[in-house]
Amino acid sequence: MSIVAEAPTPSFPHRHLLGIEGLKRDEILSLLDLSEEAAAQSRRVDKKSSDLRGRTLINLFFEASTRTQSSFELAGKRLGADVMNMSIPTSSIKKGETLIDTAVTLNAMRPDLLVVRHHAAGAVELLSQKVDCSVINAGDGSHEHPTQALLDALTIRRHKERFEGLTVAICGDIMHSRVARSNILSLNTLGARVRVVAPSTLLGEDVDRLGVEAFTSMHNGLKDADVVMMLRLQRERMASSLIPSQREYFHFYGLDAEKLANAREDAIVMHPGPMNRGVEIDALIADSPRSVIREQVEMGVAVRMAVLQALARHLPNE
Amino acid sequence: MTVMDTEHEPEAASRPHRKPLALVNARLIDPASGLDAFGGLLVANGTIADLGMHITEGSIKGAESLDCGGRTVAPGLIDMMVFCGEPGHEHRETLATASRAAAAGGVTTICCMPNTDPVIDDVALVDFVRRRARDTALVHVHPMAAMTRELKGEDMAELGLLQDAGAIAFTNGKLSVANAKLMRNVLSYAKDYGALIVHHPEDANLAGDGVINEGEVATRLGLLGIPTEAETMMLDRDIRLVELTGGRYHAAQISCRASLDVIRSAKARGLPVTCGVSINHLTLNENDIGPYRTFFKMIPPLRSENDRQAMIEGVASGDIDVIVSAHDPRGAEGKRRPFAEANDGAVGLETMLGAGLRLFHNGEITLHRLLNALSARPAELLGLAGGRLVKGAPADLVLIDLEMPWTVAREDLRSKSKNTPFDEARFEGRALVTFVAGHPVYHYG
Numbered sequence: 001m002s003i004v005a006e007a008p009t010p011s012f013p014h015r016h017l018l019g020i021e022g023l024k025r026d027e028i029l030s031l032l033d034l035s036e037e038a039a040a041q042s043r044r045v046d047k048k049s050s051d052l053r054g055r056t057l058i059n060l061f062f063e064a065s066t067r068t069q070s071s072f073e074l075a076g077k078r079l080g081a082d083v084m085n086m087s088i089p090t091s092s093i094k095k096g097e098t099l100i101d102t103a104v105t106l107n108a109m110r111p112d113l114l115v116v117r118h119h120a121a122g123a124v125e126l127l128s129q130k131v132d133c134s135v136i137n138a139g140d141g142s143h144e145h146p147t148q149a150l151l152d153a154l155t156i157r158r159h160k161e162r163f164e165g166l167t168v169a170i171c172g173d174i175m176h177s178r179v180a181r182s183n184i185l186s187l188n189t190l191g192a193r194v195r196v197v198a199p200s201t202l203l204g205e206d207v208d209r210l211g212v213e214a215f216t217s218m219h220n221g222l223k224d225a226d227v228v229m230m231l232r233l234q235r236e237r238m239a240s241s242l243i244p245s246q247r248e249y250f251h252f253y254g255l256d257a258e259k260l261a262n263a264r265e266d267a268i269v270m271h272p273g274p275m276n277r278g279v280e281i282d283a284l285i286a287d288s289p290r291s292v293i294r295e296q297v298e299m300g301v302a303v304r305m306a307v308l309q310a311l312a313r314h315l316p317n318e
Numbered sequence: 319m320t321v322m323d324t325e326h327e328p329e330a331a332s333r334p335h336r337k338p339l340a341l342v343n344a345r346l347i348d349p350a351s352g353l354d355a356f357g358g359l360l361v362a363n364g365t366i367a368d369l370g371m372h373i374t375e376g377s378i379k380g381a382e383s384l385d386c387g388g389r390t391v392a393p394g395l396i397d398m399m400v401f402c403g404e405p406g407h408e409h410r411e412t413l414a415t416a417s418r419a420a421a422a423g424g425v426t427t428i429c430c431m432p433n434t435d436p437v438i439d440d441v442a443l444v445d446f447v448r449r450r451a452r453d454t455a456l457v458h459v460h461p462m463a464a465m466t467r468e469l470k471g472e473d474m475a476e477l478g479l480l481q482d483a484g485a486i487a488f489t490n491g492k493l494s495v496a497n498a499k500l501m502r503n504v505l506s507y508a509k510d511y512g513a514l515i516v517h518h519p520e521d522a523n524l525a526g527d528g529v530i531n532e533g534e535v536a537t538r539l540g541l542l543g544i545p546t547e548a549e550t551m552m553l554d555r556d557i558r559l560v561e562l563t564g565g566r567y568h569a570a571q572i573s574c575r576a577s578l579d580v581i582r583s584a585k586a587r588g589l590p591v592t593c594g595v596s597i598n599h600l601t602l603n604e605n606d607i608g609p610y611r612t613f614f615k616m617i618p619p620l621r622s623e624n625d626r627q628a629m630i631e632g633v634a635s636g637d638i639d640v641i642v643s644a645h646d647p648r649g650a651e652g653k654r655r656p657f658a659e660a661n662d663g664a665v666g667l668e669t670m671l672g673a674g675l676r677l678f679h680n681g682e683i684t685l686h687r688l689l690n691a692l693s694a695r696p697a698e699l700l701g702l703a704g705g706r707l708v709k710g711a712p713a714d715l716v717l718i719d720l721e722m723p724w725t726v727a728r729e730d731l732r733s734k735s736k737n738t739p740f741d742e743a744r745f746e747g748r749a750l751v752t753f754v755a756g757h758p759v760y761h762y763g
Contacts, residue, residue, distance in 0.1 A: 200506045200563070216510040241474040241503050244467075248476040 012310035016135040018125050019144035020185040028186060031306050032154050038305035039154075039298070042078065051309055052081035055112040059085045060102075061138070062118040067273060067297065068138050068147075072115045075304035079312075081113070099123060103130040112315050113308060116140075134311040142176045148272055149182035151303040153190060155296050156227055159268050163190035169221050169263070170212075171197040171253065172231030172280050175204035179272045180231060184210050197221030199253065201242040218253055222262040229270040230255050233280045246279050256282040260290075268292045337382050338362040339756060341717070342375045344386035348393070348707035349690035350698075359391055361713040364755035368709060384751075386717055393693040393705045394426025394457075394714035394752060395671060398516070398594060399570060399642035401491075401663065402428075403734075404450065405443075406435025411647040411734045413447070417455035419645070419667040419733040421760035424716035424749030427458040427697075427704055428645075428667070432469065433491035439464035439475045441483040448484050456759040457752075458714070460486035460700070465504050465515060471495045474504055478511050486700050489516040489570060492617055492662075494552055496522060498559065505565030514699060516568045519552035519577075520544075520618065529658045531604045531619045539610065541658060544619055546574035553577050557584045560591055568699060569593035571644060573618040575628035582637050592699055593637075595629045596644035597670045600677060602626070602739060612653045612660035613739045616644070630682050633691050639699065641691040643670040647735030665733045669726055671718070672745030678720075679746050685720075713756035720747045 011030035020028075041047060057076040059069050069085060076083040088102070099118070106114065107130065114135045116124045121141030128135035139145040153163070160166055168187050174180045174196045187194045188211045196207060197215045208214050215221030222228060233249060243249050255269065269281075269291045277283040286293060342358040346369060358373025359366060360381065375383050397420065403411040413430070420428050430447065432438035438447060444461050451459035463485035467473045477488055488508060494517065495501045501517075508515050525548040530536045532543025553569055557580060560567045572578060572593050584591040598616060603626045607614045614620060632638035646663025653660050666673075674692060677683040697705025704714045726743045728736040752760040 200510050201503050238473075241472075241500050243507070244474040244476040244478075248479050252478050 012313070015311070015314050016128050017146055017307055017311060018128060018135065018137045020146045020149050020182045020189070021144065023186075023189065025189050025191075028150070028153065028189060031150055031303070031310060032157060034306035034309060035150070035154050035299065035302045038309070039302035041305070042298070042301055047078050048080060049078065050080040052076065052079035052312055055081040055312060055315070056110070057081045057083045057113040057115065057308070058106060058109075058111045059083065060106065060114055060116045061085070061087045062116075062123075063139070065117055065138070067300070068117065071297075071300045072136075072138065072304050074301050075308055076113070078301070079305055079308055081308070099127060100130050103127045107131040107133070113311060134315065136307060136311065139178050142178050142181070144182045145178040146182050147300070147304055147307060148179050149186040150307070151296055151299045152183055152229065152270060152272075153186050154299045154303055155270065155292050156268070158295070158299075159292060160226060163187065163192045166192040166226045167195065167224060168192050168227040168229060169195045169197055169225040170229045170231065171218065171221065171255065173202045173233055173237060174198045174207060174231070175202050176234065176237070177231050183229065184212055195221050195225070197253070199243060202237065218255075218259045219262055222259055225263040225267055227268055227270065228255065228260065228263050230281050232272065232274065233276060250279055254278070254280055254282060255285050257285065260285060270296060273297065338367065338378060338380065340373055340375075340378050340381045340383040341386055341391050341715070342373060342383050343388060344391040344717070345388060346391050346707055347685065347689060348694075349686045350694035350706055351708070352686060353707060354686070356388070359707070359715075361715075361753070361756040364713055364757075366707065366709055366711050366713050369707060389750065390718040390720055391707070392689050392716055392718060393707055393711075394716045394754065395424050395692045396427040396696040396700070396702065396705055397425050397643050397645065397667065397670070398429045398640055398696050398700070399596070399644050400428040400430050400667065401433065401646040402430040403647060404434065405446065409734070410649055412454070413451045413459055414454040415732060415734045416645065416647075416667065417451070417457045417459065419665070419731065420457045421752045421754070422732050422749065423643075423668040424671045424718065424752050425457060425643070425667055426714035426716070426752060426754050427460065427702065429460050429462050429486055429700070431491050432462055432464040432489065437464050437468050438462075439467050439469070439480075441476070441479050444480055444483040444485050457754050458704075460484070462487045462489045462516060464488070465490050466495060466500065469493055471497060471500065474500065474507060477504070477508055477513055481511050481513055487514040487516050487568070490518065492518055494518055494520045494522060498555060501556065502559050502563060505559055505567065506563040509563060509565040512566070514566045514568055516570050517556055518570045519549050519556055519572070521548045521552045524548040524551065529615065529619070530607065531621045533604070533622060535604045535607065539607070539657070546576055546621065546625065549573060549618055550576040550580055553580050557589060557591055560584070560589050561587075564590065566590045567592070568639075571596050571599070571618060571642065572638070573599045573621050573629070574625040578628050578632045578637060581632070585637065592639040594640040594642045595633065595638045596642050597666055597673045598644060598664060598739060599626065600629050600633065600641065601673045606739065610657040612655065612657055613664060613737050613741070615657060615660050615662055616646070616664055617662040630677060633677075634683050634687055636687070639691065640696045641670070641674060641688075643667050645733070647733055648737045649735050653737050663737065664739050665731065665735055665737055667733065668731055669738060669740045669743070669745070672724070672726070672748050673740060673743075675720065675745065675747035713753055715753040716749050717751040718747060719750050722746070722748055722750075724748055
């Protein structure tokens with residue numbers, strides 16, 4: 001059972017965090033509140049607490065990652081957990097069966113928390129069905145990346161103090177982005193107005209059915225936006241002719257001062273990293289005072305600490 | 319410039335006419351509105367300043383006047399398919415020589431195809447062609463850029479940047495894009511820029527090594543045939559992709575009855591689909607090839623008489639939107655060869671109007687439909703201001719004598735290459751004077 005219905009306490013009643021889908025507004029907000037405390041903890045000289053002492057956290061990454069994996073590793077260590085990183089190169093895992101075998105093997109090592117990233121959409125949920133511990137989705141294919149959406153929401157709230165009435169423009173490779181999907185779900189749940197901006201080839205069919213307004217022009221899409229969220233462009237998109245070239249992409253969709261001028265004067269600029277300067281974002285914008293990209297990284301650790309704590313409350317204590 | 323018209327300077331096209339010019343005693347035809355009236359037309363500053371009954375000899379003070387003797391004044395022709403050769407094949411044709419041929423045929427705007435050497439798939443080349451045309455051409459020249467890099471059908475070209483640089487539309491030249499996923503992406507991407515995709519529909523595998531329409535003629539001549547299905551199947555696929563993406567699609571040329579049916583059904587469904595036909599496929603058929611005459615070898619191949627009749631019906635009904643010359647200059651080195659080894663293509667800029675008027679004189683297509691497909695409709699598809707006889711429109715005009723008999727002599731063609739299938743053809747009607755931006759760029763005789 002993954003969802004405990006109508007439980008008054010604790011405020012985050014789920015055993016796993018597989019996605020933003022299914023989370024209620026109050027649940028997201030309680031995670032953000034908990035994250036604020038974690039952020040404060042991370043700014044102390046002694047950053048370590050004992051909330052997760054004795055717990056084992058395994059980072060299981062089937063897809064290469066630097067920042068998400070180290071962010072989870074730090075989060076676990078600051079809470080006093082024992083953290084182990086397992087990186088499994090994609091080439092050695094090709095079939096669903098092998099994924100489940102891996103899960104069964106790991107389960108026998110009795111971890112308490114399992115952080116999983118996998119290149120296939122739905123793989124993390126599949127794995128969660130085969131283990132006894134709590135599972136956190138650190139990105140499954142183009143499906144979801146819930147902790148990214150939470151850290152983005154936290155960063156937005158710290159600057160804008162609310163979600164209602166905000167206009168958030170998510171720009172770039174919407175079709176292939178798990179960051180976009182999780183953010184659309186979370187920001188819609190929190191009451192913001194979400195726009196997506198991309199060439200038609202990267203928007204995804206029927207994307208408007210996800211509760212967003214779709215634009216193919218940055219000028220129109222950024223008009224009066226409070227938050228501009230850029231997405232990373234993968235080189236594969238050129239190879240598969242979804243867009244012709246990096247220079248054309250930058251010309252029409254790269255965030256520069258001229259395009260940003262369409263947004264509100266106090267609009268903040270976000271990026272999940274790692275950035276391609278000169279492809280989706282101009283270096284001057286990335287380093288400008290309106291950019292909150294470094295703060296996003298800091299909030300990433302805080303949000304992951306909060307998620308680990310919230311899930312650990314459901315772990316058996318005896 | 320190596321070749322320069324003695325009477326006319328290229329810069330003339332961009333220079334405003336010094337004095338207003340009144341074309342008087344004319345039959346004015348604006349095919350888009352159906353206007354067909356006797357009167358006069360006043361040209362000033364490169365545009366049509368006024369037109370109507372009140373413009374007569376001496377009615378406009380300070381204007382030069384030209385008595386048209388009751389002959390027809392119509393919008394200059396707009397040709398959506400001209401293979402030029404510059405850059406890379408200047409021995410066949412340059413922008414200058416193509417533009418002189420155009421002017422002599424009443425054509426005031428040409429779209430040049432990107433299958434040059436190098437291929438026009440880069441903003442610098444679009445810029446080169448435009449500047450070169452500005453400096454050397456007598457008529458308006460708009461480059462169509464490649465929709466895939468190097469026309470290889472593998473990677474999408476920079477459609478957005480190319481359009482900003484002045485590419486009027488996108489095409490893969492005489493090559494079809496076989497990869498359906500790429501075609502889908504191109505249509506979908508082009509839609510964001512409102513760009514028109516002009517595609518040559520032909521399944522290269524099915525066409526194979528064919529050199530002539532498949533059927534009795536091919537069998538008798540012992541030549542490999544190309545079935546009409548090679549065209550119709552690709553057209554069918556493209557239209558499904560238009561349905562999926564909503565991109566604007568123009569079939570560069572169709573050549574057979576089955577393709578016309580496909581276009582009709584797409585239009586009936588309200589899809590943004592249009593098509594063209596070459597003057598050759600309207601006026602010639604496979605039997606004209608006779609004893610392996612390579613000047614009649616082209617892509618798509620000349621089809622059966624039934625198919626030709628279908629093309630006429632299509633223009634008459636408006637289902638075929640535009641008529642193109644498919645002007646494709648080829649030298650003797652490419653044409654004086656065994657049929658199967660000879661180059662495809664025929665020149666057509668100077669003969670398109672005369673050949674088209676055959677259909678009018680035969681009562682097969684009305685004059686308005688004919689001129690509409692040669693001027694107003696292409697202007698509409700390309701978003702050009704020309705193609706109209708209305709106040710404020712550019713004074714790109716042609717004075718046509720509808721009845722004048724003349725005979726085509728290939729050696730007299732202004733095109734650098736003389737590969738015309740109409741050598742010694744007798745035509746009735748031709749351009750007498752061609753105006754670009756109000757300036758005469760061609761006088762007959």
